[in-house]
Amino acid sequence: QKEVEQNSGPLSVPEGAIASLNCTYSDRGSQSFFWYRQYSGKSPELIMFIYSNGDKEDGRFTAQLNKASQYVSLLIRDSQPSDSATYLCAVRTGKTSYDKVIFGPGTSLSVIP
């Protein structure tokens, strides 16, 4: 079983809709969870970080974490064509700054105008 799993997509949503991206992880000791956005041919950039169970909102983005189910999701409200990108889920295990961050394979999102 891969450590961090995501649906590869592509996920297509109409402009203005809610895009829902999902991620599961295998290590119950995982501490921190990240969503990175990567445009085609570009490098990943952090868009959301979540540490505690529940929801965290930042503008049109909401990250949801359920540690008991080992599940983290990203909701994008009022999706825009500029949101079309690959979204990488990343998980940090352990509690020290030296711990590695494991990335999922990414979900490709396409927002249709």
Place this chain on the structure above:
Amino acid sequence: NAGVTQTPKFQVLKTGQSMTLQCAQDMNHNSMYWYRQDPGMGLRLIYYSASEGTTDKGEVPNGYNVSRLNKREFSLRLESAAPSQTSVYFCASQWIAGVGEHTQYFGPGTRLTVL
């Protein structure tokens, strides 16, 4: 600030050739990382350096070596390139913004083709 810089941006090698990918960051971060990204595989950690003077293997270290030259620079060396090493290579540095908030900043990547 330039952030994280990588050189070269593109490189074509023949099987068996060697090369060094350079990475530098000007954000005074302690930790630096090298990843490779292949289609459908996400980012896979090759090596990382938690601080100046230390390096550790990641998920896919075979065929690579690294040097943490100083706090700013972290290089990746391919001693004898193989076609399986054709990939996009990203360097990253890490900043701890708060409890658990380990944010990685990525360079623009090096696109390597091994023929």
